[in-house]
Amino acid sequence: MYNVKSLKAEEFINHEEILETLEYADKNKNNYELIDQLLKKAEPKKTDRGVECSGLTHREASVLLACDDPEITEKIYALARKIKEAFYGDRIVMFAPLYLSNYCVNQCVYCPYHLKNKEIPRKKLTQEEIKQEVIALQDMGHKRLAIECGEDPVNNPIEYVLDSVKTIYSIKHKNGAIRRVNVNIAATTVENYRKLKEAEIGTYILFQETYHKESYEKLHPAGPKHDYAYHTEAMDRAMEGGIDDVGLGVLFGLEMYRYEFAGILMHAEHLEAVHGVGPHTISIPRVKRASDIDPSVFDNGIDDDTFAKIIACIRIAVPYTGMIISTRENESCREKVMGLGISQISGGSRTSVGGYAGYSPYERPHDTEQFDVSDQRTLDEVVYWLMKSGYIPSFCTACYRAGRTGDRFMSLCKIGQIQNCCHPNALMTLQEYLTDYASPETKRLGEELIAKEIMNVPNEKTRKIAMENLNQIKNGNKRDFRF
Ligand code: SAM
Numbered sequence: 001m002y003n004v005k006s007l008k009a010e011e012f013i014n015h016e017e018i019l020e021t022l023e024y025a026d027k028n029k030n031n032y033e034l035i036d037q038l039l040k041k042a043e044p045k046k047t048d049r050g051v052e053c054s055g056l057t058h059r060e061a062s063v064l065l066a067c068d069d070p071e072i073t074e075k076i077y078a079l080a081r082k083i084k085e086a087f088y089g090d091r092i093v094m095f096a097p098l099y100l101s102n103y104c105v106n107q108c109v110y111c112p113y114h115l116k117n118k119e120i121p122r123k124k125l126t127q128e129e130i131k132q133e134v135i136a137l138q139d140m141g142h143k144r145l146a147i148e149c150g151e152d153p154v155n156n157p158i159e160y161v162l163d164s165v166k167t168i169y170s171i172k173h174k175n176g177a178i179r180r181v182n183v184n185i186a187a188t189t190v191e192n193y194r195k196l197k198e199a200e201i202g203t204y205i206l207f208q209e210t211y212h213k214e215s216y217e218k219l220h221p222a223g224p225k226h227d228y229a230y231h232t233e234a235m236d237r238a239m240e241g242g243i244d245d246v247g248l249g250v251l252f253g254l255e256m257y258r259y260e261f262a263g264i265l266m267h268a269e270h271l272e273a274v275h276g277v278g279p280h281t282i283s284i285p286r287v288k289r290a291s292d293i294d295p296s297v298f299d300n301g302i303d304d305d306t307f308a309k310i311i312a313c314i315r316i317a318v319p320y321t322g323m324i325i326s327t328r329e330n331e332s333c334r335e336k337v338m339g340l341g342i343s344q345i346s347g348g349s350r351t352s353v354g355g356y357a358g359y360s361p362y363e364r365p366h367d368t369e370q371f372d373v374s375d376q377r378t379l380d381e382v383v384y385w386l387m388k389s390g391y392i393p394s395f396c397t398a399c400y401r402a403g404r405t406g407d408r409f410m411s412l413c414k415i416g417q418i419q420n421c422c423h424p425n426a427l428m429t430l431q432e433y434l435t436d437y438a439s440p441e442t443k444r445l446g447e448e449l450i451a452k453e454i455m456n457v458p459n460e461k462t463r464k465i466a467m468e469n470l471n472q473i474k475n476g477n478k479r480d481f482r483f
Contacts, residue, residue, distance in 0.1 A: 004266070004273045009232035012270040013211050013263055021059050021262045025066035035072055038064060039079055042316045044086040050417070051086050053319035058265035061317035065261055065309060073309060080312035080340045083319045087418060091394045091426045092386055093344040094379070095144040095182070096137055097326070099353045100125050100164055102368050104150025106186075106223035108209070110254060110298065112290040112370060113150045115223065120291045123353040123368050124155055127167045132357035134168050138176025140348050140361075140379045141437035143395040143429065145178055146205060148351075148370070151186035151224060158192045161185055165199045175436045175479050180397035182247070186225060187234035193241025202400050203280050204238045206231075207249035211263025215255050235267070239275045244406030246271070247324070249283035252310070253301045261310060268318050277406040281322040281344065282314055288328050288371035308337050315341025327351075330374035335389060348379035383433065384442045387449055394426030395433055398482035420459045421483045424466035427453055428481050431473045 002014035028034050038060050044053050056064070064076055101124035104113040112120055125133065137145065147164060149156050161183065168178050180202040187206060196204060210216050213228045220226045235246045248267055250260040264282060272278040286302065287295045295301065302310070314323060322343040325334060334345065350356050351370040359365065361378040377385070383393045398421075399409050412421065427450050434446040450470065457463040462483065469481040 004270050007233065007236055007274070009229040010213065013213075013232055013266055015213065017266070018211070018259055018262045021062050022066075022258055024059055025062035025258070028063045029066040029068070031063070032072075035063065035067060039075055042079060042083070042319075044083055044319075053083055053086070055319055056317040058262045058269060058317070061265055061313050062258065062262050064316065065258060065313045076309065076312050076316065077340060080315040083315055084339065084341045084343075087319060088322075088341075088343045089418065089423060090391045091396075091422060092338065092342065092391045093144070093322075093394045093396060094142070094383070095146055095344060095346050096140070096142045096349055096379075097184075097346060097351060098130075098133055098137065098145045098147050098168075099351060099355065099368075099370065100130065100147055100149045100161070101152070101156045102150050102353050102370070103152040103155035104223075105152050106150070106225040107221050108225060109219050109221070110209075110251065110287050110293060110295075112293050114292070117292040121367050124160075125164075125354055127163060129354055129357070130164050130167050131171055133354065134171045134178060135173045135176075136356035136358075138171070138173045138178065139437070140356075141176075141383075141395070141433045142348075142379065143178060143432075144180045144182070144202070144397055146182040146184055146346075148184050149186075156185075158188065158195060162195055162199050165196075165201060169200070175432070175477065177480070179480070180400060184247075187231045188237075190237045190241045193238045193243055197242040201243070202397070203245040203247045204235075204243045205247035205249065205281070205283065206234050206238075207251055207283060207285065208232065208264070208267065209251045210255040210260060211250070211267070212255045212259055219254055232267075235271060235279075236274065239271070239277075244275070244277055245280035245400065245409070247281040247283060248279045249285060249324075251285050251287055252307070253287035253295060253298045255300055257300065257302050257306060257310060261313065264314075265317055268321065278318060279321050280405070280409070281324050282318070283324045283326070284311060284314070285326060285328050288374075290369065290371040293371075304333050304336060307333070308340060311337045311342065312340040327373045327375040328371060331377070331385070334375060338389070338391065345382070347375075347377070347382035349373055349375075380437070380439050380442050383438065384445060387442075387445050392426050392449065392453060393430055393433070394422075395429035396422065396425040396482070397429075398422075398425045402482065420457060420462050423453070424457050424462060425482050428466060428469050428473065431470050432479055435473055 002017035182203040184205040324344040327349040352368040
């Protein structure tokens with residue numbers, strides 16, 4: 001039976017509830033009166049606490065996703081843009097993945113790291129190699145990483161991950177620093193989540209891959225990841241271990257997208273109901289070609305229009321949850337979906353183990369790659385492109401370092417302090433990037449943008465301090481200012 005507060009996977013991600021949701025959505029997809037009500041309900045509203053949004057339930061949002069009237073789709077896009085504008089403005093947070101090891105004992109049929117893939121060379125970075133990777137990433141200008149690792153208790157035990165996090169944080173090369181390490185590793189125990197929390201990780205990311213239990217078991221035929229309940233209940237254990245920023249995700253292409261959409265929203269509702277805080281981020285990867293992996297064997301692939309609509313509907317349903325797209329998507333797709341609700345993107349990414357150090361920005365090793373990267377531009381090119389397209393690339397990591405995680409981060413969103421906090425932080429970290437790493441053209445464009453945008457900080461005192469800090473970054477070696 002469906003129970004949002006249950007701690008049992010099959011009860012909070014309840015198959016019958018999803019089927020009924022899809023039926024309800026089909027029945028109401030042309031119910032214009034209801035759709036109108038939902039669009040109104042989800043509008044950002046001014047309250048005495050600032051701007052607030054109510055979001056939508058999985059059932060309500062599923063109706064919007066099911067409706068295929070192009071006029072309604074335009075309304076959905078317009079509302080998603082409005083919500084994004086209210087909470088995220090034009091800021092896009094930048095990050096890069098760092099692959100530590102591709103040893104894996106699982107047999108995920110879509111992943112090239114699967115145990116039986118004999119084509120892929122196996123590699124695990126030593127702490128010295130991690131140091132070199134981090135220096136290369138710092139030299140590009142990155143401040144925020146997501147570490148990635150296959151599941152292998154012998155080769156990649158939790159101690160290895162913890163040592164790696166420590167190594168990453170310890171490296172201070174020139175003006176560089178990695179200030180937030182997000183971790184994408186397999187589901188683990190409360191005790192291990194506690195250790196990750198103590199190591200001061202940022203978000204714990206774990207993709208569900210698919211919420212459909214039967215498909216999940218077929219797609220993960222063996223290995224520890226085969227256990228659907230253990231995997232699905234991982235975020236509850238992470239929260240019990242003290243991690244309050246968790247990142248959900250679905251690998252689109254494996255199952256019916258409408259099933260996954262309802263599932264991921266039910267997961268978000270569950271976390272909110274049980275722990276008082278929803279997911280910090282949602283990722284929306286699509287299956288890509290890779291060693292021993294042909295994406296065309298999965299018959300649930302989605303086109304770019306459907307992808308955009310899913311993003312817009314997620315934005316409307318969970319307005320306070322960040323949304324991430326990776327370099328799995330190409331430039332034109334990224335351009336199309338950015339305004340609909342994306343708040344974080346990766347840039348200059350390598351998905352191979354040891355793909356950064358020793359390579360020029362235009363060279364990329366393919367041997368140990370996890371998937372084919374579609375957006376192959378350098379970080380500088382991505383930063384330039386974002387600014388040209390009207391966005392503010394941000395290297396900010398302030399919230400979690402100031403303890404604004406979990407519900408404290410959400411309340412910052414709700415009281416509308418974002419313009420006085422996130423906005424100047426984005427500009428100051430962008431200035432760091434421009435001063436220390438950017439090409440002359442990117443620097444020129446960025447400094448023009450900062451001069452204009454700093455005027456949009458509403459609080460006069462904050463604006464003045466931010467301007468002083470910007471000058472110190474430009475003219476000296478002081479870094480890491482934040483509100
Ligand atoms: N081993 C960890 C786990 O099982 O969750 C996390 C690391 S894995 C490298 C990160 C994610 O990459 C997976 O959760 C999966 O969604 C995604 N992935 C795997 N194969 C992929 C493919 N062929 N195309 C796109 N994404 C893929």
